[in-house]
Every structure is written in C-alpha cells, then in structure tokens.
Amino acid sequence: MSILSFSGxxxxxxxxxxxxxxxxxxxxxxxxxxxxxxxxxxxxIRVPLQQHIGVEAEPVVARGDLVLKGQLIGKARGPVSSNxxxxxxxxxxxxxxFIAPHPSGLPVxxxxxxxxxxxxxxxRLPRLHPESATPEQxxxxxxxxxxxxxxxxxFPSAVKLNLRAKYDLQTLVINAAECEPYLTCDDRLMRERAxxxxxxxxxxxxxxxxxxxxxxxxxxxxxxxEAMQRHKIALGHIMxxxxxxxxxxxxxxxxxxxxxxxxxxxxxxxxxxxxxxVHNAATAHAVHLAVRYGEPSISRxxxxxxxxxxxxANLRALIGTPVSDLIAHCGGLVEDPERLLLGGPMMGxxxxxxxxxxxxxxxxxxxxxxxxxxxxxxxxxxRCGLCVQVCPMGLTPFExxxxxxxxxxxxxxxxxxxxxxxxxxxSFTCPSNRPLVQTIQYAKGKLAExxxxxxxxxxxxxxxxxxxxxxxxxxxxxxxxxxxRKAEMDANKKREAEAEALVAGAVEAIxxxxxxx
Amino acid sequence: xxxxxxxxxxHIHSRFNVSRTMMAVMVCLSxxxxxxxxxxxxxxxxxxxxxxxxxxxxxxLCLALAGKPILRFATDGSAILTGWIVALxxxxxxxxxxxxxxxGLAIVIGKHVFGGLGQNLFNPAMVARAMxxxxxxxxxxxxxxxxxxxxxxxxxxxxxAVTFGGDIGIDAVSSASVLSHVQSQLDAGQPMQAILAEIGxxxxxxxxxxxxxxxxxxxxxxxxxxxxxxxxxxxxVVIPLSVLGSVAVLSGAAWGIAPDSFPPPQVHLASGSLMFxxxxxxxxxxxxxxxxxxxxxxxxxxxxxxxxxxxxxAFPEGVAFAVLLMNACTPLIDEYVRPRIFGRTRAxxxxxxxxxx
Ligand code: SF4
Ligand code: SF4
Numbered sequence: 067m068s069i070l071s072f073s074g075x076x077x078x079x080x081x082x083x084x085x086x087x088x089x090x091x092x093x094x095x096x097x098x099x100x101x102x103x104x105x106x107x108x109x110x111i112r113v114p115l116q117q118h119i120g121v122e123a124e125p126v127v128a129r130g131d132l133v134l135k136g137q138l139i140g141k142a143r144g145p146v147s148s149n150x151x152x153x154x155x156x157x158x159x160x161x162x163x164f165i166a167p168h169p170s171g172l173p174v175x176x177x178x179x180x181x182x183x184x185x186x187x188x189x190r191l192p193r194l195h196p197e198s199a200t201p202e203q204x205x206x207x208x209x210x211x212x213x214x215x216x217x218x219x220x221f222p223s224a225v226k227l228n229l230r231a232k233y234d235l236q237t238l239v240i241n242a243a244e245c246e247p248y249l250t251c252d253d254r255l256m257r258e259r260a261x262x263x264x265x266x267x268x269x270x271x272x273x274x275x276x277x278x279x280x281x282x283x284x285x286x287x288x289x290x291x292e293a294m295q296r297h298k299i300a301l302g303h304i305m306x307x308x309x310x311x312x313x314x315x316x317x318x319x320x321x322x323x324x325x326x327x328x329x330x331x332x333x334x335x336x337x338x339x340x341x342x343x344v345h346n347a348a349t350a351h352a353v354h355l356a357v358r359y360g361e362p363s364i365s366r367x368x369x370x371x372x373x374x375x376x377x378x379a380n381l382r383a384l385i386g387t388p389v390s391d392l393i394a395h396c397g398g399l400v401e402d403p404e405r406l407l408l409g410g411p412m413m414g415x416x417x418x419x420x421x422x423x424x425x426x427x428x429x430x431x432x433x434x435x436x437x438x439x440x441x442x443x444x445x446x447x448x449r450c451g452l453c454v455q456v457c458p459m460g461l462t463p464f465e466x467x468x469x470x471x472x473x474x475x476x477x478x479x480x481x482x483x484x485x486x487x488x489x490x491x492x493s494f495t496c497p498s499n500r501p502l503v504q505t506i507q508y509a510k511g512k513l514a515e516x517x518x519x520x521x522x523x524x525x526x527x528x529x530x531x532x533x534x535x536x537x538x539x540x541x542x543x544x545x546x547x548x549x550x551r552k553a554e555m556d557a558n559k560k561r562e563a564e565a566e567a568l569v570a571g572a573v574e575a576i577x578x579x580x581x582x583x
Numbered sequence: 584x585x586x587x588x589x590x591x592x593x594h595i596h597s598r599f600n601v602s603r604t605m606m607a608v609m610v611c612l613s614x615x616x617x618x619x620x621x622x623x624x625x626x627x628x629x630x631x632x633x634x635x636x637x638x639x640x641x642x643x644l645c646l647a648l649a650g651k652p653i654l655r656f657a658t659d660g661s662a663i664l665t666g667w668i669v670a671l672x673x674x675x676x677x678x679x680x681x682x683x684x685x686x687g688l689a690i691v692i693g694k695h696v697f698g699g700l701g702q703n704l705f706n707p708a709m710v711a712r713a714m715x716x717x718x719x720x721x722x723x724x725x726x727x728x729x730x731x732x733x734x735x736x737x738x739x740x741x742x743x744a745v746t747f748g749g750d751i752g753i754d755a756v757s758s759a760s761v762l763s764h765v766q767s768q769l770d771a772g773q774p775m776q777a778i779l780a781e782i783g784x785x786x787x788x789x790x791x792x793x794x795x796x797x798x799x800x801x802x803x804x805x806x807x808x809x810x811x812x813x814x815x816x817x818x819x820v821v822i823p824l825s826v827l828g829s830v831a832v833l834s835g836a837a838w839g840i841a842p843d844s845f846p847p848p849q850v851h852l853a854s855g856s857l858m859f860x861x862x863x864x865x866x867x868x869x870x871x872x873x874x875x876x877x878x879x880x881x882x883x884x885x886x887x888x889x890x891x892x893x894x895x896x897a898f899p900e901g902v903a904f905a906v907l908l909m910n911a912c913t914p915l916i917d918e919y920v921r922p923r924i925f926g927r928t929r930a931x932x933x934x935x936x937x938x939x940x
Contacts, residue, residue, distance in 0.1 A: 449869050458925065
C-alpha cells in the first residue's frame with residue numbers, strides 16, 4: 067500500500083522504517099535555537115512520591131525537617147520503584163497530598179519543600195569508576211540515584227539495566243528520535259552535552275554487557291547529529307550515530323528498533339527479546355551525572371513552548387518546580403491557552419491547574435493556542451480509512467471505535483484493542499475528528515477494571531472452593547478414621563469371640579477326654 | 584457510551600476534515616462538469632442546479648426528521664457532492680423532475696434510510712441511478728448530440744422549455760451513446776469492424792465529443808480530475824488502478840479471442856463513465872473497503888462486473904450495478920482482509936523470533 071500510494075513527500079528511507087505513522091508540523095523551530103538556561107530556584111517545590119511506573123516511594127522525612135540538596139526524601143519500595151531526592155536545600159513544610167501532574171488532577175502523596183535559596187549539597191553518592199566498576203555496581207548506583215526513563219515512560223532505569231540477567235543482549239539503542247512535535251529538550255542536550263551523553267551511554271552499555279551502541283536521531287535535527295558525530299567514543303566503544311526518518315511515532319521503542327534493525331518485536335514482548343535495550347538520551351545524561359559525580363536525578367531539561375507562551379525556551383529546572391513558575395520565567399502567556407500540557411502534543415497530559423509540578427518524565431510544558439489545536443466538531447465516521455493507513459500498530463481504529471461504542475469490549479479486544487500504543491496517529495488524522503484514542507483508552511481502562519474484578523472474583527471463588535475442599539477433606543478424614551476404628555473394634559470383637567470359642571473348645575475337649583478316662 | 588471521555592492526546596490535529604475532503608472532490612470534478620455544461624448548454628445547467636438544490640433540501644429535511652443538528656451536518660458538503668455526482672450521471676436534457684427524483688432517491692433512500700453520513704451500505708448516487716434506469720428506461724437514455732446544446736445551440740428560452748416544460752424536440756435527440764450503439768449494432772448482427780468505423784474517432788470519444796450523460800463524456804478530463812484527487816491524497820491509486828486494470832485485461836483478452844464480437848479495450852477505456860466510476864464512484868469512502876488489499880479486491884470486482892454487464896447484460900452501461908454489487912461485498916471484505924498487527928502474524932498470534940513476520 068505505502069509503496070503504491072503516490073506520496074507527496076516520497077522518502078526512500080520510509081521503506082525501511084515502519085508502516086503507518088504521520089508527519090505533523092513539528093513546530094520545533096519555536097524553541098530549537100534557544101540554548102538551555104538554568105531556571106532559578108522557585109519559592110516552593112513540590113515533589114510527588116510517584117514519578118515513575120511501579121510502586122510509590124515511601125517518605126523518609128517529616129514536616130519541619132531540614133533537608134540538603136540531593137538528600138534522600140523518598141525511599142523506593144519493592145523491586146519496581148524509585149528513590150526520590152531533595153532537589154535543593156530547605157525545609158520540608160508538608161508531607162501530604164497535592165494535585166497530580168495528570169489529567170485527573172487527583173491529589174497524590176507529595177513532599178513540599180520551602181527552599182532556603184542556598185542550594186547546599188548534602189553528601190553525594192560515592193562516585194564510581196565505570197571503567198573498573200562491575201555491571202551490578204553501576205545498576206545499583208543508577209537505582210540509588212532514582213533515575214527513571216526520561217523520555218516520558220518513567221520506567222525505573224536500573225530495572226532495565228538488569229535485563230542482562232534474563233536476556234541475551236547485544237545492542238544498546240540511545241533513543242534521541244524526539245518525535246513529539248514542539249519538544250527540543252533532547253535536541254538541545256545533544257547539541258550542548260554530547261560528550262556527557264556519550265559517556266552515559268558507554269556506562270549503560272557496560273552495565274548491560276553489550277558492545278554495540280546505536281544513537282538514533284531523527285533527520286530533522288542535523289546539529290544534534292553533528293554534535294554526536296563529534297563525540298562518538300563512549301567508554302572505549304565507538305557509537306554508531308544513525309539518522310532515522312522524521313516520522314511520528316519514531317520514538318516508540320518497538321518502532322525504533324524495527325527501523326534500525328528491520329526486526330519486529332513480538333506482541334506483548336520486550337525489545338530485549340531481540341537483544342536490544344532502548345534508553346533515552348536524557349537518561350544517559352542522568353546516568354553520567356550519577357556515576358561520575360554521584361548526583362541523583364533532581365533536575366531535567368524541559369522545553370517550554372507553544373504559541374501561547376511569550377518566549378519559548380529550554381530550561382534546566384529542578385524536579386518539583388511548578389508549571390506556573392516555568393511559564394512565568396518564559397515571559398508568561400500572551401493569550402489564553404486552549405490546552406496546557408505536560409509532555410508533547412501527541413501523548414502529553416493535559417492539566418487543569420498550572421500549580422502542578424514537573425516530574426522526572428516531563429520533557430515539555432506546552433501552552434497551545436486555539437489555532438494550534440484545531441479543535442473541531444466531531445462528525446460521523448466516513449470510513450475514509452485514513453486512521454487505518456496511519457496506525458503504526460496495524461489496527462483498524464474506526465472499527466475499534468464502533469465496537470467500543472456498541473459496548474462490545476470483547477469484540478474490540480479480539481481485533482487488537484490491547485495492542486494499541488496510544489500514539490494518537492488515528493485521532494490526529496481523522497477528518498471527522500473522532501475521539502478514537504480517547505475511546506480506546508476508555509475501553510482499555512474498562513477492560514482492565516473488569517479483568518481485575520474478574521480476577522478478584524476468581525480469587526474469592528478459589529478461596530471458597532479451597533475452604534470447602536479443606537472441610538470436605540477433614541470430614542472425609544474423620545469419616546475414614548471412624549470407619550477404621552469401627553473396623554478395628556469389630557475385628558477385636560471377632561478376635562475375642564474366636565479366642566473364647568477356642569478356649570471353650572479346648573475346655574470342652576479336655577472335659578470330654580477326662581470323661582473318656 | 585456513557586462515561587465521560589477524558590481529554591487525552593493528541594492535542595493537535597491535521598488540516599484534513601470532512602468538508603475539505605468534499606471540497607477537494609468538487610474541485611477535481613469541475614473540469615469534466617464545466618465541459619459537460621458547456622457542451623450540452625442551458626438545459627444541462629438547469630438540470631445541474633436543480634439536482635444540487637434538491638439534494639440539499641432533501642438533506643435538510645432528513646436531518647430535521649432525524650433530529651440531527653442541521654447546520655453542522657448540512658454544511659459538511661456531502662449532500663452537495665452527492666447531488667453533484669447524481670447530476671453528472673443524468674442525461675443532460677432530462678426534465679427537472681428527473682433531477683429532483685434522482686436527488687431524492689440518493690439522499691433519502693441511498694443515505695438517510697441507513698442512518699446518514701457514513702452509515703450507508705450502498706453508494707447513494709448509484710442507488711439513484713440504478714433505480715431510475717429500471718423505472719424510467721426511456722428518460723434515462725435520451726442522449727443528445729453535444730453540438731446541439733453547445734455555444735450557438737439552444738437559446739435560453741428554448742432551454743427553459745426543455746428542462747421545465749418537458750418539451751424535447753424528439754428529432755433533436757436521435758443520438759445514442761457509444762456503448763449502447765455498439766451493443767445494439769452487435770445485437771443486430773453487425774460485424775465489429777463496421778461498427779467501429781461507424782462510431783468514429785476514438786479520440787473524440789476520449790476527449791468527450793460524443794453523446795452521453797451530463798458529466799461523463801470526457802474521459803480525459805475525468806482522468807485529469809482523478810489524478811488531482813490522488814495528488815491531493817484524497818484517494819489512493821489502488822481502486823482506480825484495479826478497476827481500469829481489470830477492465831483492460833478482461834476486454835483485451837475477450838477481444839483477442841473473438842475480435843468480431845467484442846469491442847477492443849480502448850473503446851471501454853475511453854468511455855467517460857468508466858473513468859468516472861474508477862476515480863469518483865468506486866473510491867467513495869463510505870462504501871468501499873478500508874485496507875489496501877481490500878480496495879484492490881473491490882476494484883477488480885467492479886472492473887470485472889462492468890465488463891461482464893457491458894458484454895452480456897441488458898444494460899450497455901453497467902457501472903451502477905457493478906458498484907452496487909461490490910458495495911454489498913464491502914463489509915465482508917473488511918471483515919476478512921485486515922491489516923497485520925505489528926508484532927503478530929496474520930492469524931493474530933505473536934510472531935516467533937527468528938521466523939519471518
Ligand atoms: S479516519 Fe476517522 S472518518 Fe476515517 S475511517 Fe477512521 S474514524 Fe472513520
Ligand atoms: S492510538 Fe492506537 S489505534 Fe490509534 S494509531 Fe496509535 S496504535 Fe493505532
């Protein structure tokens with residue numbers, strides 16, 4: 067199909083990438099040429115205890131405590147969790163709940179710190195020499211530093227570094243595609259800190275035990291590509307800098323791996339099955355800081371952009387800085403934004419309240435004006451098939467939508483509901499502006515809920531059955547014991563009777579003998 | 584669905600929307616339409632306008648009856664486009680009530696009976712055409728010679744009489760369309776060579792200097808518009824190519840085997856109605872399959888049916904019936920021809936490592 071269709075922007079590289087995908091206007095020019103600035107310390111910092119996939123961290127400070135920069139304030143709980151550190155020195159003024167950086171806007175456990183403005187470091191983590199450190203030591207350091215995937219997935223990085231134990235790995239891919247429109251934080255980081263990213267990549271390769279490193283950058287970032295070309299030695303390995311077509315969602319792990327290696331990751335599996343582990347460029351930078359300097363993950367580069375922002379910029383901000391402070395630092399808003407987002411415009415989270423803080427996975431703060439969102443009335447599906455053409459997972463979104471609206475969740479699951487990666491290509495393209503991803507996400511939530519309910523019911527049923535079985539077993543055992551005892555008693559009686567009879571017989575015999583005498 | 588939809592990504596949207604798509608199709612139809620109007624003169628203009636206005640009125644009426652938001656839906660351009668396409672398939676000098684009936688059939692029976700935009704199983708314009716062909720065989724096959732209505736042909740007053748007065752000078756309309764002529768002559772036992780000599784220049788046919796429906800005479804201009812649709816990415820090349828390809832292959836084969844009883848493929852390909860079908864009718868989003876392979880099957884089916892109906896059927900045209908028949912197959916095709924899901928085999932199992940996807 068894609069070969070046949072007469073594409074206006076025919077790009078031979080596309081033949082080797084993946085099927086589907088879209089080419090939205092990137093609008094990266096708004097902030098691509100703004101060098102990374104340091105954002106001043108805000109008046110209040112709010113650090114959520116859950117900034118990662120997995121279990122939320124456990125607070126280890128209390129209200130009134132004085133904390134130093136880099137001090138542990140939230141401790142990882144369980145194997146998939148992450149440490150949280152104080153982004154600057156100051157006083158803990160609350161350990162409670164605050165609005166989540168999430169569309170629900172529900173309160174989540176949060177530690178609020180009033181910075182003292184001195185930014186005093188506490189003791190840092192012990193530095194490691196990656197050249198002589200073992201993979202275990204590196205992974206432990208990354209875990210200690212609380213590093214999570216900074217491309218937005220926020221999966222604890224150390225867990226991914228430990229995949230070596232389970233899979234036969236060959237390749238580390240540094241994901242610097244940055245396919246989301248507007249975002250330029252990774253682009254800037256590569257232009258300005260290429261050497262440090264390379265070093266971080268080398269350290270991660272060592273932890274994974276792989277020797278091949280590929281840095282994948284979309285073709286629309288020539289300066290970043292050039293910068294990485296200049297620093298391609300990573301801990302003694304030569305990294306391959308690969309230019310990939312600018313095509314959303316190139317940054318999706320499986321699609322990136324398909325583009326680089328031509329291999330498709332099986333459904334419901336990790337790219338590690340193919341021997342490839344993917345880490346984000348900003349994560350590599352954080353690993354560099356953690357291993358070489360003992361600095362935990364307490365700040366990140368955030369792109370502040372959108373046409374409603376006066377002065378788009380790339381800011382290095384402390385985790386926990388409120389969105390409103392970032393926007394104010396960028397000259398405030400020039401118009402009422404139609405949408406305020408954390409992350410990119412394709413998969414970012416809309417937020418209601420600008421007081422929510424940024425977290426480790428926040429690559430962007432966007433204030434989009436009305437002419438950028440192009441919100442329109444929802445029309446009926448005209449079956450144009452565009453959503454099918456652009457779906458990178460090979461799904462039929464309009465059909466999923468119809469089935470879900472008809473309440474047929476099982477039917478939707480049968481045609482691939484759970485394979486959807488929420489990339490949004492379908493909704494972006496739909497000429498009828500149908501809320502396809504929204505419906506799909508809703509259905510996934512419903513299905514998960516139903517599954518967990520079913521799981522609970524099954525659990526309860528199993529427990530009940532086990533109880534009955536146990537009771538039955540006991541009763542059975544009792545019955546058996548009784549039967550045994552009865553049998554024994556019977557046998558005893560019989561034996562006694564026999565013995566008596568024997569004795570009687572003997573007596574009789576003696577008697578008769580005597581009588582015979 | 585009752586639960587509130589959480590606002591989630593994407594927060595930006597492409598420029599494409601329904602009315603833009605409809606507009607693009609109209610732009611691409613313009614050359615052939617303009618040519619038809621110019622050639623068949625004022626009666627064609629009247630019929631064209633009457634049909635479009637009627638389509639719009641029927642649309643508003645149906646929306647009102649269904650209780651749908653009239654302003655939003657009636658301005659999406661789909662009703663105008665349907666009226667437009669219906670008009671192009673009518674005989675250019677047909678009286679006004681034929682246009683109104685056709686528009687009514689298309690909008691009411693073809694579209695709204697099924698639930699409105701996007702819900703119809705059959706192509707509305709083809710529903711109207713097929714019904715009229717059966718119901719009004721005479722009025723639907725009155726072809727005029729293009730010269731008659733051309734510039735310097737019929738005056739405005741006379742034209743009003745033709746469209747609204749039902750006053751067709753019968754001697755003015757003695758023509759037959761090329762394909763019906765071929766068929767009737769074949770039925771009369773004429774050899775192919777003689778018929779071909781009679782119908783004259785294939786170039787005239789291709790560029791549209793022949794009798795025919797209002798907007799279906801110029802295969803060339805329709806092809807031009809069709810290429811425009813593809814370049815604007817409103818349609819993909821799959822359906823037009825498979826329709827035209829299968830007609831060419833089948834008619835070529837038949838002509839190669841029995842040149843005396845089948846017209847050569849270029850007679851088929853130069854017919855405007857085939858071009859119209861390939862680019863503008865068969866590609867209708869609502870009634871065609873959504874995947875590339877499905878579109879190919881669908882297109883080949885239409886092409887084959889057109890050839891069969893034209894060669895052996897009772898109607899010299901056959902486009903309408905071919906399209907309707909394949910429309911009926913679309914749900915089936917969509918059910919069985921699905922794209923392969925990423926990371927899965929066609930059967931839906933996760934792919935095995937080491938094996939080919
Ligand atoms: S893109 Fe929209 S209108 Fe087109 S088939 Fe998909 S859901 Fe329907
Ligand atoms: S959001 Fe899901 S259904 Fe839509 S294009 Fe992406 S993967 Fe396909």
